[in-house]
Amino acid sequence: MQHKLDAFARLLNIMDELREQCPWDRKQTFQSLRNLTIEETYELADAILNEDLPEIKEEIGDLLLHMVFYAKIADEQGAFDIADALNAVCEKLIKRHPHIYGDVQADDEETVKKNWEQLKLQEGKKSVLAGVPRSLPAMVKAYRMQEKTKQVGFEWENKAQVWDKVVEEMEEFREASEQGLSQEKKEEEFGDVLFSLINYARFEGIDPETALERVNQKFKQRFEYIEAHADRALTEMSLEEMDALWNEAKRR
16 A cells, blocks of 8 residues: 555656646646546546556546646645545545445445435436546437436336337338438437437447457458558549458458
8 A cells, every 4th residue: 555655656746846846837727737637537448448458548648647637736826635535536435435434235236326416416416427527428428327327217218119219210210311301300310210229329329439449450451451451542442342451351
């Protein structure tokens, strides 16, 4: 434990030095760091998807630096420091785990999740969806909202019902497209298809964001294979010729 505490203290000391001595670090604000933090978060997400442990270690460090940076700026403004932030999350974890730190019984994951959402409401949250960030990517947001509303019983009974909803929404989208309805209406119906598919993926234990990103990576690798092995510019090739290289990439 001590070597972990020493490493964290080292980061805090370096942050103090950089904030005092480095022109770039002195200039940073909450707002200027925001987009950089989002970028670092996605870099960690990529490393996790690739199961690249050395890269995961590096990206964890980068994100920890950002958390310390925000706390340092807040400390300078007299708002809070890193100890306040850490103690706050510790108190929240203790309060929301009464099955560990109290006398509540919770023997499975679903009970823990339900207790967590109920405790959040007791803390003053006006909605079970209040904790879903507005800026989350739409697919992740849909999945998280479905997970959260499930904890209060707003859920289909079985996946067959969910699949029926998928089919229903696909038919409504097809009709909207064939009937030449407005672009806004077609967009709405397409959104319903996606939302229902995400819900079905959840019932199957599939993370739709991860599933789509794996397909993105597969598409990228195969298309780059086409580019690398084409004997002339792609614009001069037929779809059949490119498709042959695509199938070759699949076999490899």
